[in-house]
Amino acid sequence: MSKPSERLRELNLTLPPVTKPVGAYVPALRHGDTLLLSGQIPLREGKVAYTGKVGGSSGHALDDAQAAARLCALNAIGVAADAAGGVDKLTRVLKVVVYVASNDGFTDQHKVANGASDLLADVFGDAGKHARAAVGVAELPLNSTVEVDVTFAVAG
Numbered sequence: 001m002s003k004p005s006e007r008l009r010e011l012n013l014t015l016p017p018v019t020k021p022v023g024a025y026v027p028a029l030r031h032g033d034t035l036l037l038s039g040q041i042p043l044r045e046g047k048v049a050y051t052g053k054v055g056g057s058s059g060h061a062l063d064d065a066q067a068a069a070r071l072c073a074l075n076a077i078g079v080a081a082d083a084a085g086g087v088d089k090l091t092r093v094l095k096v097v098v099y100v101a102s103n104d105g106f107t108d109q110h111k112v113a114n115g116a117s118d119l120l121a122d123v124f125g126d127a128g129k130h131a132r133a134a135v136g137v138a139e140l141p142l143n144s145t146v147e148v149d150v151t152f153a154v155a156g
Contacts, residue, residue: 004077004087007123015078015087019043028083035090035152037079039099041144042071050145055106060145062108066115069098072148073116077123084154092153093120093130099147102136109134116148 002010018027021038029036042050050068053059060068073096081087098113100106113134120128140147 002125004090004123007125008077008087011122013074013123015081016043016075018079018082019046019075027079030083030154033091033154033156034094035080035083035154037076037083037150037152039141039147039149040072040075040079041140041142041147042068043075044071048142048144051143052145053101053103053106054112054145055108056103059103059106062111065100065112065145068144068146069100069112069115069148070119072098072146073119073150076116076148076150077120080150080152080154084152087123089155090124090152091155092127093124093150094153095151096120096130096132097149098132098134099137099140099149100134101138101140101143101145106136109136112146115146116150120150 054065100109100112
């Protein structure tokens with residue numbers, strides 16, 4: 001498997017710049033070889049790219065929600081790479097939690113989460129396979145459709 005930096009180039013993906021927090025938190029916190037990220041929303045060029053809920057007649061379709069989760073995961077890789085000193089210092093994806101703003105009756109949160117999980121596996125290969133939870137919620141910050149929380153292992 002190629003290095004994550006090579007895979008990003010092969011996938012024609014560019015890591016976005018790290019957005020400054022809008023609250024009383026830090027984007028990432030390293031403890032030993034573990035890097036915990038704050039939740040990432042689907043920001044593109046400083047703006048929320050996907051807003052509103054998923055499912056039902058008034059909500060986003062599944063493929064849009066998966067694209068939102070994928071964008072959140074790309075943002076997470078960017079934050080983690082910045083905190084670790086480069087994307088190739090990220091040695092493993094440990095845990096992913098995906099929060100999905102869901103309309104009543106929507107129960108495919110796990111399918112939305114696949115947008116994030118698939119991107120992480122594409123970039124990190126076997127080291128991108130992770131434990132995961134997918135959770136439906138009533139609302140997310142800034143009316144985001146999805147929020148993704150990732151924990152990475154980092155090289156010394």
